Amino acid sequence: MxxxxxxxxxxxxxxxxxxxxxxxxxxxxxxxxxxxxxLRKSATTExxxxxxxxxxxxxxxxWIADRLALGLASQGVxxxxxxxxxxxxxxxxxxxxxxxxxxVISASHNPWMDNGIKVFCHxxxxxxxxxxxxxxxxxxxxxxxxxxxxxxxxxxxPSLPGEESLRRxxxxxxxxxxxxxxxxxxxxxxCANGAAGAEAPELFRKLGIPATFLHASPNGKxxxxxxxxxxxxxxxxxxxERKSEKLDLGVTFxxxxxxxxxxxxxxxxxxxxxxxxxxxxDMQAQGKLANATVVATTMSNMGLEIAxxxxxxxxxxxxVGDKYVLEEMQKTGATLGGEQSGHILFRxxxxxxxxxxxxxxxxxxxxxxxxxxxxxLIGDLKVFPQIIKNVRVREKTPFTQVPQIAQAIQxxxxxxxxxxxxxxxxxxxxxxARVMVEAESEDKMKTLVESIAGAIQTxxxx
Numbered sequence: 001m002x003x004x005x006x007x008x009x010x011x012x013x014x015x016x017x018x019x020x021x022x023x024x025x026x027x028x029x030x031x032x033x034x035x036x037x038x039l040r041k042s043a044t045t046e047x048x049x050x051x052x053x054x055x056x057x058x059x060x061x062x063w064i065a066d067r068l069a070l071g072l073a074s075q076g077v078x079x080x081x082x083x084x085x086x087x088x089x090x091x092x093x094x095x096x097x098x099x100x101x102x103x104v105i106s107a108s109h110n111p112w113m114d115n116g117i118k119v120f121c122h123x124x125x126x127x128x129x130x131x132x133x134x135x136x137x138x139x140x141x142x143x144x145x146x147x148x149x150x151x152x153x154x155x156x157x158p159s160l161p162g163e164e165s166l167r168r169x170x171x172x173x174x175x176x177x178x179x180x181x182x183x184x185x186x187x188x189x190x191c192a193n194g195a196a197g198a199e200a201p202e203l204f205r206k207l208g209i210p211a212t213f214l215h216a217s218p219n220g221k222x223x224x225x226x227x228x229x230x231x232x233x234x235x236x237x238x239x240x241e242r243k244s245e246k247l248d249l250g251v252t253f254x255x256x257x258x259x260x261x262x263x264x265x266x267x268x269x270x271x272x273x274x275x276x277x278x279x280x281x282d283m284q285a286q287g288k289l290a291n292a293t294v295v296a297t298t299m300s301n302m303g304l305e306i307a308x309x310x311x312x313x314x315x316x317x318x319x320v321g322d323k324y325v326l327e328e329m330q331k332t333g334a335t336l337g338g339e340q341s342g343h344i345l346f347r348x349x350x351x352x353x354x355x356x357x358x359x360x361x362x363x364x365x366x367x368x369x370x371x372x373x374x375x376x377l378i379g380d381l382k383v384f385p386q387i388i389k390n391v392r393v394r395e396k397t398p399f400t401q402v403p404q405i406a407q408a409i410q411x412x413x414x415x416x417x418x419x420x421x422x423x424x425x426x427x428x429x430x431x432x433a434r435v436m437v438e439a440e441s442e443d444k445m446k447t448l449v450e451s452i453a454g455a456i457q458t459x460x461x462x
Contacts, residue, residue: 008139009132011321011428013118015107018060023115027139028064029149031117032071034138038131039100040075050078052093052166053159054085055105056195056256059220060115065105065159068117074152082170083162084198086257087118088355089170095124095352096173097166106195106256109230110429112221124352126323171199174357175206177349180365183208185248187364190235191216192228194255196356203357209364212245214238229254229261229342229356236267249364249374253356258322259342260356262363264375272342273304274378275363279344280313280336281377282366288335288348289313295328295337295345297321298423302438303383310380321428322354384420384438385445389453391433393460396426408455412437412448420445424452433460 008014008022014031016023022031039049051072055061069079077100082093087104094102102120110116119127119135127135189204189211191197197216204211214235215227224230235250250263262270276294283289293314296304305315318328322343329337329347338344343354344362351358367374399405405424412422420439427434435452439445 006129006133006136008136009129011323012108013104013116015110015114015116015429017113018058018064018115022139023060023064025063025067026149027143028067028117029071029074030139030142031135032068033074033142034135035068035101035103035119036072036075036077037138038135039077043100048078049076049100050080050098051101051103052080052082052090052097052099053103053105054082054087054090054093054162054195055159056107057084057193057197057218057220057223058107058112058115061105062158062160064115064117066156068103068105069156069159070152073154073156074150079156080166081157081159081162082166083160083164084195085162085167085170086195086199086355086357088258088351088353088358089167089195089199091120091124091353092170092173093166094120094122096169098122104256107429108256108258109224109228109254112223112225116429120353125326126353167199171203171206174203174361177358178207178361178365180368182361182364182368183210184368185209185364186246187211188214188235188239188242188247188250190214190227190238190250190252192224192230192253192255192257193218193222194224194228194253194257196253196257199257200253200357212242223255228252229259232261232263232269232271235261236263236269239263239265240267249367251360251363254342257356258354259339259344260359261342262360262374265373266375268375270374270378272338272340272344273301273383274381275342275344275359276300276336276338277304277307277381278366278374278377279346279362280308281311282370283336283348284311284313290333290335293332293334295325295332295334297325297339298425299340299436301340301383301386302421303381307381320425326353384440385442386436386438387445387449388434388436389449390427391435391453391456391460392462393426393431393433393456394462395460396431397460399424402455402459404459405452405455408452412452415444415448422448422452424456431462
């Protein structure tokens with residue numbers, strides 16, 4: 001079944017404005033019922049169906065988690081809450097503690113008013129598109145049922161503060177993955193007022209890493225607010241302002257900490273492409289880069305492809321979305337993949353999703369073992385000028401079905417003649433069309449972006 005048939009699930013679960021459909025109190029309960037029924041139906045034994053729920057720091061996350069738990073419990077599902085926990089933390093618990101599923105209440109990098117529900121299978125991998133479609137069809141069936149909401153007894157415990165032992169187990173696992181002494185690094189960390197604020201300080205303390213934490217005081221409305229990976233320039237500015245502290249590295253997470261971006265000792269930004277280059281070379285040197293292959297996405301810069309090729313490493317491109325990167329990695333046997341946005345997947349260990357905290361530890365590990373600063377390790381990455389323009393749209397009509405847009409894209413590709421790239425796609429989580437152009441000439445790049453974005457605005461814009 002095609003993922004395009006799904007109406008509620010996007011590239012990263014269900015998202016929307018908290019309080020509006022599909023995230024009303026009624027619909028969240030129904031989502032829990034549908035998901036609970038799906039899990040019971042898929043169970044291979046008569047043992048209890050158990051799930052673990054984690055959430056970010058949004059004002060709405062607790063009530064959404066509570067209503068979802070109630071819906072799950074109405075189907076006889078046993079619910080455990082890890083409280084505020086990163087997305088990869090939930091994935092880890094799902095696959096290591098015998099849960100039937102792990103559920104995250106978060107809208108990642110979106111504004112605080114938004115929220116979302118994403119689901120991991122018992123093995124820590126995200127629900128496949130086909131299974132999301134099954135759940136979605138049951139949700140719509142239940143929405144049409146006008147009978148009163150069934151009574152649930154016993155009512156699950158409140159999701160906050162959650163079971164402390166679950167969070168601690170994830171932190172201990174991350175710490176145990178490090179065999180290098182990272183105490184010689186001095187690091188500045190931006191927690192985005194999100195889930196990382198619950199785990200990062202404890203993890204860094206456990207490893208003895210000297211670190212200063214910024215934006216680790218969530219109030220329900222300040223998640224991603226002028227901070228974190230969505231505003232990666234903030235960590236660079238803060239590092240420059242603290243030059244006298246002789247900081248080695250800046251790390252910045254998004255709201256649910258499944259991705260991380262960095263800055264070097266001089267405050268220059270380092271995105272996921274550069275992290276892939278750094279990690280690929282290190283893994284290749286250790287014999288851990290399977291098939292000398294890295295999986296990136298359509299958004300990764302041509303400069304990364306060229307730099308990897310110089311090191312004898314092949315780069316494959318998947319669709320945007322870390323679940324699609326992972327699918328390609330599984331197909332090809334690749335042990336490293338990721339996105340420019342900072343989702344990095346390391347398959348030489350046992351991770352099943354992007355993990356910002358694990359990525360930060362990996363980068364620090366490479367810095368310490370090499371004895372080189374971050375800027376030197378990625379110094380030969382020559383980035384092609386790239387621009388991305390977002391256009392808000394009223395509907396997501398395939399671009400090939402809109403002649404004016406299709407023509408603008410074709411003309412841009414002809415104009416570049418192989419010396420650049422054009423990627424036009426819809427956001428999987430918002431009503432946006434994203435236009436990306438890479439070119440050796442900045443003027444040409446801007447002209448082509450405006451041409452395509454203008455065609456989208458004229459035909460589909462709001």
